Amino acid sequence: MKAARLHSVRSDLSIDSVPVPELGADDVLVELGAAGICHSDLNYRDGVAPVARLPITLGHEFAGRIAGKGARAVGVETGDHVCLHYVISCGKCRYCTSGNETYCERYQMIGKDVDGGFSEFVRVPASNVLKVPASLPYEEAAILGCAVSTAFHALRRGRAREGETMLVNGLGGLGLHAVQLASSVFKAERIIAVDVSDAKLDLATKFGADSSVNANDRDAGNQVRELTNGRFADLALDFVGRANTVERLLGWMGKGGRLVVVGISSESVTLSPYRVLIGKEMEIVGVNDHLRSELVELIRLVESGTLKLSESITHKLKLEEINEGMRILREQTGNPIRIVVTN
Numbered sequence: 001m002k003a004a005r006l007h008s009v010r011s012d013l014s015i016d017s018v019p020v021p022e023l024g025a026d027d028v029l030v031e032l033g034a035a036g037i038c039h040s041d042l043n044y045r046d047g048v049a050p051v052a053r054l055p056i057t058l059g060h061e062f063a064g065r066i067a068g069k070g071a072r073a074v075g076v077e078t079g080d081h082v083c084l085h086y087v088i089s090c091g092k093c094r095y096c097t098s099g100n101e102t103y104c105e106r107y108q109m110i111g112k113d114v115d116g117g118f119s120e121f122v123r124v125p126a127s128n129v130l131k132v133p134a135s136l137p138y139e140e141a142a143i144l145g146c147a148v149s150t151a152f153h154a155l156r157r158g159r160a161r162e163g164e165t166m167l168v169n170g171l172g173g174l175g176l177h178a179v180q181l182a183s184s185v186f187k188a189e190r191i192i193a194v195d196v197s198d199a200k201l202d203l204a205t206k207f208g209a210d211s212s213v214n215a216n217d218r219d220a221g222n223q224v225r226e227l228t229n230g231r232f233a234d235l236a237l238d239f240v241g242r243a244n245t246v247e248r249l250l251g252w253m254g255k256g257g258r259l260v261v262v263g264i265s266s267e268s269v270t271l272s273p274y275r276v277l278i279g280k281e282m283e284i285v286g287v288n289d290h291l292r293s294e295l296v297e298l299i300r301l302v303e304s305g306t307l308k309l310s311e312s313i314t315h316k317l318k319l320e321e322i323n324e325g326m327r328i329l330r331e332q333t334g335n336p337i338r339i340v341v342t343n
Helices: 039-046 138-157 173-184 198-207 220-227 243-250 273-278 292-304 319-331
Strands: 002-006 014-017 027-037 061-069 081-084 121-125 129-131 165-169 190-195 211-214 233-238 253-261 283-286 313-318 338-342
Touching: 002 319, 014 319, 027 081, 027 138, 027 319, 039 319, 061 121, 061 138, 081 138, 129 292, 138 173, 138 233, 138 253, 138 292, 138 313, 138 338, 165 173, 165 243, 173 190, 173 198, 190 198, 190 220, 198 211, 211 220, 233 243, 243 253, 313 319, 319 338
Parallel strands: 165 190, 165 233, 190 211, 233 253, 253 283, 313 338
Antiparallel strands: 002 014, 027 061, 027 121, 027 338, 061 081, 081 129
């Protein structure tokens, strides 16, 4: 089979011919329907976040059809359409048994620690796939596995509540879905979208933002102040992660505000707890991954029509064109929301 593998950091992926994976008793084999390219894949390629080994097949945002199953694999049958929960967990430690598998003592991530979905077939534990309606396009099912679910988890971690003012900084695939979820599911009173791209800000309005602020404007802080009548944000989500964006957002938080940091960067943030956090009793919350239970909930939201993903796929390429997809994402060519590769 073909697989797009990373052989060395800061290099293009190589389209290799590798054996179709052999299944263990608890595994399933999923044939590629579509796989989304996430900004995390760029971070793994470029060494911002390390992978477990080289070479490795990247790709953690994946949907397809069950092509085979091991003797003990339950819950799905050959031919089922599925999306992927990329967190491999032991199911036995105190974190897993409390429903927090992202903290698992034996945590592994598909597409980072073990071979992922940029391939014609992928082997995963049966517990890591969830059935989706056959009517749901593979492209939309794939992005449930990160672009939508990680944004959903960020809102949940931030304790998003109906009637709050929510600010979303960084309008890539995750940020735009955070805007959509904040509007359609969490019922924010006001959603302020922040980015340096006017084109992205226009997209955010289509996804449900009430207001937009270009972070490059000198009076951006005053705009946020005016939009919130001086109260600033109850909840802010940062999908960039750079030191200057985190520090800026801390200044745009109101009393009792929560800042949720999702974006990955190698930069460090310096702050004064007394001057920045204590007086307003603010919180900084980290987000890594999402929960299987949240994917279950998102599939229900898609089935009910509450969550619509048809506008989320902006680029579709063949697996052999994976490096072109990486370039489009890196350079933001054509304002990508989500780029997917197909078989």
